[in-house]
Amino acid sequence: MNTENYNIFLNEISEKPLPVIDVEISFNSYIDISLSESNNDLMSFNTSSSEEWEKYITSFLEKSNAEIAFGGYLEKRNLYDRSDYFKNQLENEKRNIHLGIDLWCKENTKVLAVLEGEIHSFKFNNNYGDYGPTIILKHEINKITFYTLYGHLSKESIQNINVGDKILQGDVLAFLGDSSVNGDYAPHLHFQIIKDLQDNCGDYPGVSSSENIDFYKNNCPNPNLLLKL
Template sequence: MMDSYLGKPDLIIGKVVDFNAAADQLYPFDFTAANTELSDEILSDTRLFSDWISHKLSSANCRYGIGGYNEHRTIYARSAHFDTHEEPRRLHLGVDIWGPALTPVYNFYEATVHSFKFNDHFGDYGATIILKYEIGDLVFHALYGHLSLASLDGLEEGQLIPSGSQFAAFGIAEENGHWPPHLHFQLILDLQGLAGDYPGVCRFSKRAGYLKNCPDPELILKHTFK
C-alpha cells in the first residue's frame, strides 16, 4: 500500500540527510555474523566501536555508512537491552545512517510531532523523535533515533514540522544510547499505543509481523541518496 502512495509521480519526497550523489559515497555496513572484524573487545567499548566506524568510512572515502533493514545482527549482544527470556532480539527493523555527531537531520515531508523521549539506557535509542505523516489516505510514522539531546528542545506533541526543515541532529554517544554516531530511521504503520519509543529490533521468530508493520525505509531514503 505504501508503494502506491509514495510512488506517485507528483509526490515530492525530500532528503533525510545532506547528500550529493555526484560527490558523496555510501559505505554498506554489514553487522551480521559474517562480519568477523568486529571483535567482542571492539563492541564492548563504544570509543573503539566509534573509531572502527570512522576508520571504515574514511578509508573508503565515504561520507556516510548505511544498511541494516531486515538484518540479523550479532552486534546487539553488546547490550542486555536486547535480551529476553524467550529469545534475544537481533532482527533490525530500520535503516542506520552512520556519520559524524551533529550531522543534520531533515524532514522529508510535512509532518507533526507524534511524540519524543530520551530513552537513556545502554544500547537504547537515546534521544528519539517520532513524526506522524499523512499522504492522502495513508497515515504512518517515522522514528528517528540516536539523536542529540538538543533535538528535543522546544518540541511539543502536535507541532508542525515543515517539509525540508532541519529538526534534529545525530547525537554523541552519551546522548544516543552509547552507540557510534548514527541515525536510526524506521517507518511504522501502527505504533500500537506506544509513544516516544517503538522496537527497532525484534525477535527473529516475530520477524514477519514486525516487517509488515515496519516497511522498508528505502521507500523514502531512495530520494535522499539518488
C-alpha cells in the first residue's frame, strides 16, 4: 500500500478524534505548541534543564488557559543537542527531526490506548534524553498490522503488564512520568505510529536525521491521522 493510501486508511479508522490523554480533559483545553528551532522563546532559558522546560511549559499553558500543549510531528528541534544520544559523528546524521506527536501536561496524567490491540513490548529506555518507560501496542485492522508507541511514562506503568495482554480502545494504559524517569524532560507523552517495527522491542527511533527522514516519514505516519487534534 502506498503512502497516500495508507494515510487514508489511518484517517478513516475513526471520523472522531481518538483520545490518548485522560478524557476528563476537554479537547477545548488543548493548544498547539512549536518547539522548533525557529521558536525564539527557547533561547530565553536553559533547554538542557528539565526544571526550566517545566517552567516554560507551565507558563505557556497558563498564558493560553490550556491544560495540554501538543505538536511536533516532523518538527526540526535543537533541544536534542543537549544529549550525545542523538548525535553521530557526521553533522548530516544528527538526529533532530521529531517523528511523533508530543502532548505536554502534568505528571501522572492518564494515558489511554488510542485503539484496541495488545501489548507488543515494553522497556525502560533510560538513556539521557530517551523515552524512559515505554509501551508499544500492536494493532490489526482490516488485516493491516501496525503499532503505536507511548513514551515518557511512569515506572509503575510498565510493572504488572505482560506481552500479549489485550487492550481495549480507551483503556487506561499508563500514566505520565516525571523528569526523574522520563529521560529528563518536562512531563509529556510521546505518541507515534509505526508501520514496521524492524524487529525492535520496547523501543523505536522517535527522532530522525535529515539523511534518513524519507524512510522514517513513510514508516511513521502522522499521529494526527488518528488523534485529529
